[in-house]
Amino acid sequence: MKLQEFHAKRLLLAKGLPVPHHTVAETAAGARLAAEPYFAGGAEKVVVKAQVLVGGRGKAGGVKLASTPEETEQVATQILGMDIKGTTVGRVLIAPAADIAREFYLACVLDRSSRRILLMGSAEGGVEIEDIAASNPDAIKQVHAHPHLGLLDYQARTMAFAMGLGGPHLRDFVTIAQGVYRTMIDNDADLVEINPLAIVREVTADGSTRESLQCLDAKITIDDSALTRHPELELMRDVAEEDPVDVAAREEGISFIRLGGTIGCMVNGAGLAMTTMDLIKRAGGEPANFLDIGGGAKADKVAAAMSLILADSHVRAILVNIFGGIARGDEVAHGLVDARGQQERHVPMVVRIVGTNAAEAARILAESGDPDIQTAATLDEAVARVVAVASAAAVPA
Ligand code: GDP
Numbered sequence: 001m002k003l004q005e006f007h008a009k010r011l012l013l014a015k016g017l018p019v020p021h022h023t024v025a026e027t028a029a030g031a032r033l034a035a036e037p038y039f040a041g042g043a044e045k046v047v048v049k050a051q052v053l054v055g056g057r058g059k060a061g062g063v064k065l066a067s068t069p070e071e072t073e074q075v076a077t078q079i080l081g082m083d084i085k086g087t088t089v090g091r092v093l094i095a096p097a098a099d100i101a102r103e104f105y106l107a108c109v110l111d112r113s114s115r116r117i118l119l120m121g122s123a124e125g126g127v128e129i130e131d132i133a134a135s136n137p138d139a140i141k142q143v144h145a146h147p148h149l150g151l152l153d154y155q156a157r158t159m160a161f162a163m164g165l166g167g168p169h170l171r172d173f174v175t176i177a178q179g180v181y182r183t184m185i186d187n188d189a190d191l192v193e194i195n196p197l198a199i200v201r202e203v204t205a206d207g208s209t210r211e212s213l214q215c216l217d218a219k220i221t222i223d224d225s226a227l228t229r230h231p232e233l234e235l236m237r238d239v240a241e242e243d244p245v246d247v248a249a250r251e252e253g254i255s256f257i258r259l260g261g262t263i264g265c266m267v268n269g270a271g272l273a274m275t276t277m278d279l280i281k282r283a284g285g286e287p288a289n290f291l292d293i294g295g296g297a298k299a300d301k302v303a304a305a306m307s308l309i310l311a312d313s314h315v316r317a318i319l320v321n322i323f324g325g326i327a328r329g330d331e332v333a334h335g336l337v338d339a340r341g342q343q344e345r346h347v348p349m350v351v352r353i354v355g356t357n358a359a360e361a362a363r364i365l366a367e368s369g370d371p372d373i374q375t376a377a378t379l380d381e382a383v384a385r386v387v388a389v390a391s392a393a394a395v396p397a
């Protein structure tokens with residue numbers, strides 16, 4: 001689950017990380033009200049930032065500076081309602097604009113291959129990490145945290161030196177890097193990214209300037225499987241910005257991941273679902289999704305799964321592969337026939353049901369008289385057929 005910037009910053013603040021004061025507004029008038037105290041407090045400019053879950057807001061025009069409360073309102077009017085990569089902006093974050101001297105990149109990610117948490121840093125901050133990785137991969141420094149002891153002081157210092165952050169910022173950088181690591185661990189995040197982590201110039205009360213490190217942007221994603229341990233984070237979920245199909249799947253308790261192929265898959269059990277996808281690929285087809293309908297699949301679950309699959313316009317055929325254990329074959333077959341009746345869009349369907357009440361299931365499907373339903377006795381046969389019908393089916397308009 002991705003968090004909005006202002007939610008991510010809340011988690012960073014909870015770890016004591018340096019994040020500039022900010023306010024969230026949903027209207028242009030609210031943005032102006034939020035900006036007034038910053039200007040009254042001496043800020044020369046404020047930054048107005050679109051709160052959307054997609055990256056690259058700056059380039060898309062979703063991050064702008066304003067010099068007066070009036071201008072803040074105008075800028076917020078432009079940004080609110082703006083479309084950024086398909087998402088409509090409904091909220092903006094207002095903060096005193098930082099006077100940036102240098103921008104860095106800092107992130108913690110889960111490195112599955114090394115089974116450790118990886119700290120990544122770069123002196124080329126501000127731009128998206130994918131761009132740095134493509135143009136200058138050597139500019140991204142990597143340090144793996146110790147699996148038991150965490151991110152040790154010397155490891156954080158190593159990263160600081162690699163990023164060119166010695167001298168006055170060394171101590172603060174170590175605190176920030178360890179705070180990012182703690183944010184990752186304590187929230188079961190799989191990504192905590194600060195881009196930019198910036199050296200910011202500030203004018204102090206006596207008129208002299210000082211520089212400090214500040215987290216100006218924050219991106220955090222939480223491991224979905226760990227959300228049951230974090231009810232307070234679940235409350236940060238932004239359903240409006242999620243794919244409606246993902247929202248529906250979660251509400252139905254169905255594991256569903258869209259993949260982009262043409263063959264919809266309805267399977268019970270994650271392992272069987274993976275196997276089914278592998279066999280489709282081997283037979284020359286492309287699975288449209290991973291779908292694990294769960295144990296003891298009942299008719300209503302089957303109907304919900306069918307809706308999820310058919311919501312994808314690329315789907316040209318569906319493979320149903322059910323191993324009846326706790327799930328009863330006849331129950332699934334009834335569900336399939338009912339679901340066909342509820343759907344407006346019909347695509348050919350190849351059904352393989354084995355195990356509990358398989359014979360009953362075959363009878364129900366045969367008696368339905370639905371010309372789009374074929375049954376198969378074995379998985380190999382089912383896969384061969386579904387790949388054939390999917391490639392024969394016309395590309396939907
Ligand atoms: P992103 O484009 O979605 O990653 O949004 P960011 O929050 O990272 O902002 C993009 C860019 O806008 C940053 O890299 C900065 O160059 C600039 N920016 C963001 N906040 C400030 C600020 O407070 N002051 C100034 N001067 N620039 C800012």
Ligand code: MN
Nearest residue numbers: 126195196217
């Ligand atoms: Mn950024």
